[in-house]
Amino acid sequence: MKLFTGPPLSQFSDRPEEARAETADAGLARQVSTRPARVIQIARLVSGGRWRVEAMRSISEPLLIWFTRGQGRITVGGVTRGYGAHNAVFVPAGVMHGFEVSPQTHGAVVFFGHGAPVALPKEPQHLRIREVAPQVEVSGLIDNIQRELDSGRAGSDRAAHLHLGLLGVWLERHIDTAQDSRRKPDxxxxxxxxxxxxxxxxxxxxxxxxxxxxxxxxxxxxxxxxxxxxxxxxxxxxxxxxxxxxxxxxxxxxxxxxxxxxxxxxxxxxxxxxxxxxxxxxxxxxxxxxxx
Structure with missing residues (x-):
């Protein structure tokens, strides 16, 4: 049986018409070597149907989900946990995941793109950020990335990548902080x-x-x-x-x-x-x- 061997289609886009063009006909057989970073609000991701975030799937680039409001369950790599406001969930490339959404769910998803020179964790991470200062810090970093990506000014891509690097540092620091209390997988x-x-x-x-x-x-x-x-x-x-x-x-x-x-x-x-x-x-x- 001949199986589909092209690039995974499960890569969210905030421009559906571009996604359709990219994956249609000959595009299915084309390997995508690079994909730019982007920030997409959760509400926009689910505008094409809740199945786009709730169904089990993986994508070929790392991502960070930052929940600012709402609660529900998120499954990453076959393990389900509850999420709430001010939870940061990092999903490495190729790891299956899906999360529940409701009208009260708000937040953003940072897609790091392909080949971005950012040091990121090798394993999934679920961080519950309880202090106000780091909550403000990560929200500000995500806003800065979005602002640079949207600006179109000279050097905006480079500036966005620098902010992505700072987001990677933020993750590293808070993973270290949470390491002692994290239960080893059984x-x-x-x-x-x-x-x-x-x-x-x-x-x-x-x-x-x-x-x-x-x-x-x-x-x-x-x-x-x-x-x-x-x-x-x-x-x-x-x-x-x-x-x-x-x-x-x-x-x-x-x-x-x-x-x-x-x-x-x-x-x-x-x-x-x-x-x-x-x-x-x-x-x-x-x-x-x-x-x-």
Whole structure:
């Protein structure tokens, strides 16, 4: 079976028309070596549908989510935690994640871009910033990055990268501060993280949970039990969420025929893909594409 090997489509853009053009037809097979940094408000990210942030997915660049209002749950690498106001969540490139949103959720997402010369953590981080001074500091850094990116003045890109570097320093300092109180991941969390890592690499293969469990050296029952323990969802639910997220992106942002999308994502037939997509979204792929 020929699988899709182009660049991941799950890279948010605040310019949907550019995203569609970039991923359409020949663009699907083009590897993107660089992608600029950007700052996008959470409200703008979800304007195209809550699935764009709530479904399990990964992107090929690091990002920082800064929540300023609201609360909910965020899942990173198969582990779910609650988030609230003044929480900073760093997600490295390629790590599967998704978070709940509500009308009360406010904040911004900083996308560091590809190849940015910024020292960043290697592992996911969830920081609860309780003191006012560092809250003001990180908000100011994000505002400065946004201001420079929007200004178009001479040297604005360089200035934005310098502020991104300062944001990296802010992360490093607060990770060090929180290090002593952070609990080491137990066996269940390690297994859930390994599952999401393997799933992210192979979700287009058509494999089921039993095959992923075999790769990880556990039974499907144990894998499901662990996923429910760490993030409140079954292994199958995480798998289907990731696949259908990719299907939505391909339907929204490319002109790829539905039959080809079905094959790309490892489904045995377009009819089976249609049933699975409709079960998950309440719409057929063609109806979803028309409304997108």
């Amino acid at each position: 066996a269940a969390r390690k297994l859930a993280t390994r599952y999401t890592e393997v799933l992210e690499r192979e979700f287009r293969s058509g494999k089921g949970v039993a095959q992923y469990a075999q790769t990880l050296g556990v039974t499907p029952t144990h894998l499901t039990r662990v996923c429910k323990q760490t993030c409140g969802r079954s292994a199958s639910d995480i798998l289907h969420d990731r696949v259908i997220f990719e299907a939505r992106l391909l339907l929204c942002e490319t002109t790829m025929p539905i039959a080809q999308i079905s094959e790309t994502l490892g489904f045995n037939s377009p009819a089976y893909f249609t049933r699975a997509f409709q079960h998950r979204t309440g719409k057929t792929p063609s109806a979803f594409r028309r409304q997108g």
